[in-house]
Amino acid sequence: MAATIRDIKNMTGLSLATISKYLNGGNLLPENREKIEEAIRTLHYEVNEMARGLVTSQSKTIGVVVFDISNVFTGTVLQYLGEYLREEGYAAMICDSQNDPVLEEQNVRFLLGKKVDGMIVMPVAQAPGFLEPVLRNHIPVVLMDRPLKDSRLDCVKVNNREAAYDAVKLLADYGHRRIALISADTVITGQERLEGCLQLLKDRKIRVPRSYMKVGDHSIGHGYRSMQELLKLKERPTAVFLGNFEIILGAVMALNESPYQCPEDLSLIGFDDLIISNLSKPKLVLAVQPLRKMAEEAVRLLLKRIDQNRNGTDKEDGQYEHEILVLPAKIAEGKSIARCG
Amino acid sequence: MAATIRDIKNMTGLSLATISKYLNGGNLLPENREKIEEAIRTLHYEVNEMARGLVTSQSKTIGVVVFDISNVFTGTVLQYLGEYLREEGYAAMICDSQNDPVLEEQNVRFLLGKKVDGMIVMPVAQAPGFLEPVLRNHIPVVLMDRPLKDSRLDCVKVNNREAAYDAVKLLADYGHRRIALISADTVITGQERLEGCLQLLKDRKIRVPRSYMKVGDHSIGHGYRSMQELLKLKERPTAVFLGNFEIILGAVMALNESPYQCPEDLSLIGFDDLIISNLSKPKLVLAVQPLRKMAEEAVRLLLKRIDQNRNGTDKEDGQYEHEILVLPAKIAEGKSIARCG
DNA sequence: TTTCATGGGTGAAACGTTTCGCTCTATGTA
């Protein structure tokens, strides 16, 4: 049905090799170039990527596996990833693991069958076992956001620990001593942030009562309930650290429904960027993750690996130096912190 | 590098044809079946989908083009689409148009080059021109959420007009006469909802002052600012219709920051489902779109078309009956509407 | 005038599957 290179051959009288050369940007006589272009136009010819892929053994497709496609963080990252990949001529094949490790493993195998040239993974699992088939096939992988335990894999992430440390430091510098944390320990990013917070509190010798530690998951519900509970305490905290986007959302809703005001009654600092921060009143102080940069670096790194693979610079059986890129989250200005004491 | 069917042939002594038959679920002697399975296991063989695709001229891949991947509505739909496609053995290749018609057109061409078997499109453009190359190649397309002007294309959408009509009717039935609308006219869904609202107001002979009509786009900012403005009016509305997820988000934030309470001072009804609705206090009354069902129907319809194409049931040059599937959005219970007067 | 490089062009093999038409054996039936 669709036109092939052979139709162009018949139309122009040139050989397949010449036409292929044209398609891949080689040198031709202007005259022949013109002929081919005309034929392409009238035949509506488009390269069959499957045929091309078969011989070059490149699909020009990258598999992207995300833990949950329906949340904003993921959506934004996917947007940027798509942009950069497209610029380089790659398509993204996106699979959603719905926070389920079993589905995640299936996704990886599925993409492998699709012969993707590489994978970018924001993992659910904590251990790298599920990537074994990928590594065996020498398909490059770059992890994003969440590194895996005991793995020698490339990864692009954020300095969660340090950024959380700095965030709580800011609270302490403003004189706060009654600091509560609403955060998560169900994912590595949450754990790191938690560690950062606790480290600072330890360094400053600030004691945290058990009732101030709200450790759950990265959900709106956890943020909402935790904030409600904190506000009911006899001795309320004067400042709260909010561990991610969803927690912020829930916590701010709970606060808005209460009689208390931010920052007069309660100072807030949050982790994760979000559009809402610009609208919430007062504007939140935030540790902003450089999502765009993360996407850019992940693509750059992955394409570098793919290139190394092709040029035989391939490590002997996985013995290459893996890169862990840690990008800084920056504290963004806001008005949600008041001086205390 | 990777094992091929030929390696299996050498290992088992069987012919290529037999092995292929096995891979595609044909009948074999148990003995041979066992041999092949063993070989596959030890060689870690996986089908090369590009080679298979080349001969079957099926990629088992569906192109999905969305207007904006970073928002929650899209993310959720993508999640469901992915699920259903996977069940049928298809992969989704997702392209984000970032609300840019130019990018959208590029996306379509790009996917065409990737030889997708079909496309699901949530369009930016209002006219079907950009799909011309797809149609010429007889690649089936199903639109989602937003139909296109003057097109004979399959589409799965929601009865925006009727649902909006019912939503405002509910407000009117509760006795409200001062009803404001925060909605959008920048996309067809917004326009339809607006029409539905206005139709009911006309039927009930309810006049709407210009200051009650907040028509902008589907953004948090529009919702936020509009609600602020409404609350500042000398004669405040007693009820507000909120046109979509983002508008709800913005409007509710503005309301929370104000001294006014819902539903005592202001009744609300919203369009679009969202997790927050369960947490917002009081629980919002919502017109809920059946997203899961939409995804399911879109996949079903698309796969039907693909099947028809293959079985030569193909219409002569686009003369098939196109289906416009209109699914009902249902009003979900909540406490955000008070009786008035 | 010979030699050499260079740029444009070519034919054919290869990539890893599926599929068509054929053969062979075993089974059941007249």
Place this chain on the structure above:
DNA sequence: TACATAGAGCGAAACGTTTCACCCATGAAA
């Protein structure tokens, strides 16, 4: 016994590209 039938397997062609090795002019250098 003869004969159709079905099941299992086979060889080879096809799918639409890229790429390798080779060819032929042309023009510059020796």
